[in-house]
Amino acid sequence: MVAGVGAWYLLQGKHQDFARRTVALGTAFATVLIAGQVFIGDIVYGTMLKYQPSKMQAAEGFWEKQSQSPAPYYWFIVPDQKDQRNRFALATPYLGSIWLTHSLKGRVEGLKNTPREFQPRMALVFYAFRIMYCLAMLMFAMGVASLWLRFRGTLFNSRWFLWMLVFMTPSGIIATLAGWYVAETGRQPWVIYGILRTADAVSPVPSQALLSTLIAFVCVYAVFITAFLIFTFRIIHRGPVEVPVYPEASGSIKNAFRPHVLDSPKRLADSQFSERS
Amino acid sequence: MDLPLLAASFLAFTLTLYVILDGFDLGVGILLLFQSAKAGRDHMVDSITPTWDGNETWIIMAGVTLLAAFPIAYSILLPAFYLPVIVMLLALGFRGVTFEFRTQSIGHRRAWDVAFGVGPLVAALMQGLILGGLMQGVTVQNRQFAGSVLDIFRPLPIISGITLLFGYAVLGGGWLKLKSNVSVQHFVSRSLRVAAPAFAVFFAIACIYAVRIQPGIRAQWASHGTALACLICLFAITAGTLTAFSGQSRPAPPFFLGVSLFVVGISGIALIAFPKIVPFSVSVWDASSSPSSQRLVMIGAACVTPVVLAYSAFAYWIFRGKTPENGWGA
Numbered sequence: 001m002v003a004g005v006g007a008w009y010l011l012q013g014k015h016q017d018f019a020r021r022t023v024a025l026g027t028a029f030a031t032v033l034i035a036g037q038v039f040i041g042d043i044v045y046g047t048m049l050k051y052q053p054s055k056m057q058a059a060e061g062f063w064e065k066q067s068q069s070p071a072p073y074y075w076f077i078v079p080d081q082k083d084q085r086n087r088f089a090l091a092t093p094y095l096g097s098i099w100l101t102h103s104l105k106g107r108v109e110g111l112k113n114t115p116r117e118f119q120p121r122m123a124l125v126f127y128a129f130r131i132m133y134c135l136a137m138l139m140f141a142m143g144v145a146s147l148w149l150r151f152r153g154t155l156f157n158s159r160w161f162l163w164m165l166v167f168m169t170p171s172g173i174i175a176t177l178a179g180w181y182v183a184e185t186g187r188q189p190w191v192i193y194g195i196l197r198t199a200d201a202v203s204p205v206p207s208q209a210l211l212s213t214l215i216a217f218v219c220v221y222a223v224f225i226t227a228f229l230i231f232t233f234r235i236i237h238r239g240p241v242e243v244p245v246y247p248e249a250s251g252s253i254k255n256a257f258r259p260h261v262l263d264s265p266k267r268l269a270d271s272q273f274s275e276r277s
Numbered sequence: 278m279d280l281p282l283l284a285a286s287f288l289a290f291t292l293t294l295y296v297i298l299d300g301f302d303l304g305v306g307i308l309l310l311f312q313s314a315k316a317g318r319d320h321m322v323d324s325i326t327p328t329w330d331g332n333e334t335w336i337i338m339a340g341v342t343l344l345a346a347f348p349i350a351y352s353i354l355l356p357a358f359y360l361p362v363i364v365m366l367l368a369l370g371f372r373g374v375t376f377e378f379r380t381q382s383i384g385h386r387r388a389w390d391v392a393f394g395v396g397p398l399v400a401a402l403m404q405g406l407i408l409g410g411l412m413q414g415v416t417v418q419n420r421q422f423a424g425s426v427l428d429i430f431r432p433l434p435i436i437s438g439i440t441l442l443f444g445y446a447v448l449g450g451g452w453l454k455l456k457s458n459v460s461v462q463h464f465v466s467r468s469l470r471v472a473a474p475a476f477a478v479f480f481a482i483a484c485i486y487a488v489r490i491q492p493g494i495r496a497q498w499a500s501h502g503t504a505l506a507c508l509i510c511l512f513a514i515t516a517g518t519l520t521a522f523s524g525q526s527r528p529a530p531p532f533f534l535g536v537s538l539f540v541v542g543i544s545g546i547a548l549i550a551f552p553k554i555v556p557f558s559v560s561v562w563d564a565s566s567s568p569s570s571q572r573l574v575m576i577g578a579a580c581v582t583p584v585v586l587a588y589s590a591f592a593y594w595i596f597r598g599k600t601p602e603n604g605w606g607a
Contacts, residue, residue, distance in 0.1 A: 203352070203355065203356045203359075204356050204421065204422050204423075205356045205359045205426055206426065209359055209360060209426045213359075213360070216363070216367060217367070220367050220370065220371065224370070224374055227374070227378055227382075228374075231378065231381040231382070234381070235381075
């Protein structure tokens, strides 16, 4: 997000100093952290395979107990839960074995290993996982590209790269949400995997009450997100200099410590903020 | 050591702190609705800006303690109070975002200020509904909630809701008397002169009505009559003193008298409820989780509580004294 906003400023030719700093910092952090994330993700994947196998079986789109060897990697499938098969699939051969089993010929376990009544809906889990995984790979690729551009010294001038950064501004948030969907839909029909079924865990609250509060949640959060987006776009549009260095009264205690930061002569010289009237 | 009793005491401690600390935040929000001057509203918000979110820590602690240490009580009370709890959370969410949004919005500042007041107003009403719902008794069969989610919309909970609204307004007014500068003092005195007597009167109505409809309260009254009578006298005297002080210029008395009112009120409620955790049906011991769970909860509480108390105290210390004219940033 940080890099995306900075890239937008660079493309618009505004706030060059600030924008260079944010793009440089944003891509540097993203490169290191996303590499770490992919590594940790791989470990978590192994753990999930052990403790919640049906989730991972659904996430990869395989139905048969053992896939063919070498296993392909599915990009797009039309799963048929009733017949327990994919009606259509688009895949890259070998890639499944390499990514999922870290070998050339490994087989991948499918959803039929889980009894039918305990299977999650494959389509939900598969696509949520695809979105998360592909975004992660894309962000990782952007990180590597940023290293290459930095090495060549053209990080701030490659317009195609900056446009990519702008388009990928919300990617981190979308990937996080998609990951959440994998975790929640992949665990079904269990609320505590293998112990308590979601259907057995419902409270005695009548469904009308649940529906009305769900509607209330949607309405209230729609107001929140609308206001948030309006304010965010306005702040980005205003740019870094005009943002009041002293927000009048925000809920954060950080502001109280701002005076020390402001006392630094560089900051004072940089900013043209006006004292609150 | 009696673990369930210890866990219940901790739960009572966190709830009391929450009611008093977030009480004055919410009270300031409620009073904001009646403040017509923009500068006055900004100043009132400034007075709670540094500490309001820390104050909300305690309701989370209380919720976690109830869930982990008394799962049976949790499984009865949450369905019983499902509607007010959800509405309260939404209202608190509204209040939370308006802290940030009102400063961002220029043209619609007034609208966000109304939201800033309506959030606490609704949250206070809902908390009062829950309290009144507890006092009128929860229908329980086989350790499960067996009533209707609409049981809460009866006279006693509604009276308690209004009572708590005035109670929070008293706390908020006391806080402003303590922390605000001259510009809003007149407004605060006027608010306190209305809110303090109203709080006492509605509290009295709620008490009398509760005794009439709930035999469980009459039973407790029979066994703890003297103690409860003492608390009622103390409440009446404190409320009278508070009303007398509300017009004066001394900053400290109204707030601390307001806090005393709440301490007395909460003691009375605790005396009536104990030893039940779901009033009049399930006791503290019957609702407990396994000793190992409760031990874990208590160890966690022993580690976390001093930290939370320390950073809260630090925040109050940093922002001691009167709120500056232009907020804490300037």
